Amino acid sequence: MSVLRESDRGVPREDPREDTRARIEQAALELFTAAGFEQVTIEEIAAAAGTSRRTFFRTVGGKADAVWGDFDGHVDRLATLLDRSGEDVPVLTAVLAAYVEANDYAPGDLPVLRQRMRLILTEPALQAHSQLRYADVDRVVAGYVARRCGQSPTSLVPRLVATATRAAATTAFEAWLSGDVPSLAEALRTAFGQLAEGFPGLR
Amino acid sequence: MSVLRESDRGVPREDPREDTRARIEQAALELFTAAGFEQVTIEEIAAAAGTSRRTFFRTVGGKADAVWGDFDGHVDRLATLLDRSGEDVPVLTAVLAAYVEANDYAPGDLPVLRQRMRLILTEPALQAHSQLRYADVDRVVAGYVARRCGQSPTSLVPRLVATATRAAATTAFEAWLSGDVPSLAEALRTAFGQLAEGFPGLR
DNA sequence: ACGGTAGGGGCACCGGGTGCCACGGGCAAC
DNA sequence: GTTGCCCGTGGCACCCGGTGCCCCTACCGT
Numbered sequence: 001m002s003v004l005r006e007s008d009r010g011v012p013r014e015d016p017r018e019d020t021r022a023r024i025e026q027a028a029l030e031l032f033t034a035a036g037f038e039q040v041t042i043e044e045i046a047a048a049a050g051t052s053r054r055t056f057f058r059t060v061g062g063k064a065d066a067v068w069g070d071f072d073g074h075v076d077r078l079a080t081l082l083d084r085s086g087e088d089v090p091v092l093t094a095v096l097a098a099y100v101e102a103n104d105y106a107p108g109d110l111p112v113l114r115q116r117m118r119l120i121l122t123e124p125a126l127q128a129h130s131q132l133r134y135a136d137v138d139r140v141v142a143g144y145v146a147r148r149c150g151q152s153p154t155s156l157v158p159r160l161v162a163t164a165t166r167a168a169a170t171t172a173f174e175a176w177l178s179g180d181v182p183s184l185a186e187a188l189r190t191a192f193g194q195l196a197e198g199f200p201g202l203r
Numbered sequence: 204m205s206v207l208r209e210s211d212r213g214v215p216r217e218d219p220r221e222d223t224r225a226r227i228e229q230a231a232l233e234l235f236t237a238a239g240f241e242q243v244t245i246e247e248i249a250a251a252a253g254t255s256r257r258t259f260f261r262t263v264g265g266k267a268d269a270v271w272g273d274f275d276g277h278v279d280r281l282a283t284l285l286d287r288s289g290e291d292v293p294v295l296t297a298v299l300a301a302y303v304e305a306n307d308y309a310p311g312d313l314p315v316l317r318q319r320m321r322l323i324l325t326e327p328a329l330q331a332h333s334q335l336r337y338a339d340v341d342r343v344v345a346g347y348v349a350r351r352c353g354q355s356p357t358s359l360v361p362r363l364v365a366t367a368t369r370a371a372a373t374t375a376f377e378a379w380l381s382g383d384v385p386s387l388a389e390a391l392r393t394a395f396g397q398l399a400e401g402f403p404g405l406r
Numbered sequence: 407a408c409g410g411t412a413g414g415g416g417c418a419c420c421g422g423g424t425g426c427c428a429c430g431g432g433c434a435a436c
Numbered sequence: 437g438t439t440g441c442c443c444g445t446g447g448c449a450c451c452c453g454g455t456g457c458c459c460c461t462a463c464c465g466t
Contacts, residue, residue, distance in 0.1 A: 017444070041421065052446050057423065059444095091405040127338070128331040135330070145405070156383065160374045160394055161402060167366035175359045191363055198401035199364060202294040202348070219413065244452065255415050260454065262413095 021059045023049040028066035029115055037063075037123040064129035067119050075136050078102045082144040091148045095141060095165050096192040100185045103169075117173050134170075138162040168195045224262045226252040231269035232318055240266075240326040267332035270322050278339050281305045285347040294351050298344060298368050299395040303388045306372075320376050337373075341365040371398045 027048035031040045042063060046056045060066045081098040089097070105113055120126045139153070142162035146153040153159075172187035181187040194200075230251035234243045245266060249259045263269045284301040292300070308316055323329045342356070345365035349356040356362075375390035384390040397403075 020444085042423090043421090054424095054447070055445055063422065092402060093406070124335055128334045131331045131334045132327055149405075154381070156374060156378045156390075156393065157397060157402075159377060160371060160397055161405065163370035163374055164367050164398060167370040168363060171359060171363045171366055174362065178357070180359065187359075190359065194360060194363055195367060195398075196401045196406050198399045199295060199360075202352075202364065203296070203399050223413085245454090246452090257416070257455095258414055266453065 017059065020049070020051055020055060024051065024056055024060055025066055025069060028060075028063075029112070029119075032067065032119055032123070033115055037119065037125055064126055067116055067126060068133060069116070071133055072136075074102060075140055078137065079140045079144075082140065087148075091145055091161070092165070092192065092196050094148075095144070095161070096188065099165070099169050099192075100188050103184055103188070105184075114177065117177055121170075121174055121177065134166055138166055141165060164195060165192065168192055220262065223252070223254055223258065227254065227259055227263055228269055228272060231263075231266075232315070232322075235270065235322050235326070236318055240322065240328055267329055270319055270329060271336060272319070274336055275339075277305060278343060281340065282343045282347075285343065290351075294348055294364070295368070295395065295399050297351075298347070298364070299391065299399075302368070302372050302395075303391050306387055306391070308387075317380065320380055324373075324377055324380065337369055340369055344368060367398060368395065371395055 024045065028040075028045045031045055031048060042056050043053050045066070046053045049056070056066075078098055081101055082094065085094040085098065120130050138159070139162075142153045142158040145151075145158040145161045146155070149157065151158055168191040169188060172181075172184065172191040175181045175191075176184045176187045181190070227248065231243075231248045234248055234251060245259050246256050248269070249256045252259070259269075281301055284304055285297065288297040288301065323333050341362070342365075345356045345361040348354075348361040348364045349358070352360065354361055371394040372391060375384075375387065375394040378384045378394075379387045379390045384393070
């Protein structure tokens, strides 16, 4: 439900709930990577995490959700970044900057991110599920664009910008995964650049 | 598997296979629209179509697939249209034209199309599943762009164009469904126009 | 009359997901 | 200390989507 912070009152509280969650997510990630998403059963993940099938569903919600970590927090961060962006910077630039900063992971976190994204972009079931997660991102971006343009979040341009930028971000992730590009931020800038220039040379 | 045409040798051949398929798809569409995708069980659809659960899976493949009709044929048509497009017309223009022509339905087919798209864009499970179907479209478009640009279909620009144009098409469908736009073709042209111009006013 | 084949149905089974209840440990109030 | 509560957890039963396997039946050509 809520994003728990370990920094409450200085002492890391060792929340049992978050502890089992971490164990489950780590076990799921390893097993999925090793054997493939479909081949691994919940029971196997639960066993590897030292818990039960029932607890798995209670703590991570579902098989596909085990891969996403705290994605709600990620979306919240993106929303905050967009809220804080100045009125003078162009809309597309602001969206790009928010995407770049929201995905500015510490070097130590990159391996896990690679593992997550490889699964999400490769495994069909996860690829399908991702649409539901990305819909949250789209809503946030569409809302921002709508505010900046004085339009309804459900009208064409805000939604188009949201889905197109998200498509660009996804493509950037793919390029980053295949190693064709130095960094994730660079891939994002390249993709957004192409988008903002209307694909020069293709018109 | 294959797209059967009733126009072989003048007499409508009454293919039993295609007949039950049509009954199942119609029953599924009606029940999903009336009660919601999750609420309807396969057994109910099979009963309404006058057949069995087992036959349902054999003929339409799965619950989500029952909504899509002959989408493979749709993708094939799109590929053919792109193949036939001239070398002189700009890439983005060719993709737009192919999308418009592939989605140029007869007026009588529009109600069913509305019903299908409303379900696909509204029901979460179908929204998720759609990603797998759209991936086929993306592969076709990315392949075309790659051919025109002399790049690999897996490199950034072809994939970006494919996902971005498909995002634009989806947004156009949403706008068409909400009635904010006169026709589907018009919505597609508007969305592609915004995309090709790099969202003027937002940079 | 014969065998082949294809569409269909029945059945058992697997795995994801949920509701319900029961257990056990920590923790406050008495 | 004892009581009572809450919360994380586990076990169980159940539903439903999906698949493999076998059998039935109708239609086909010979």
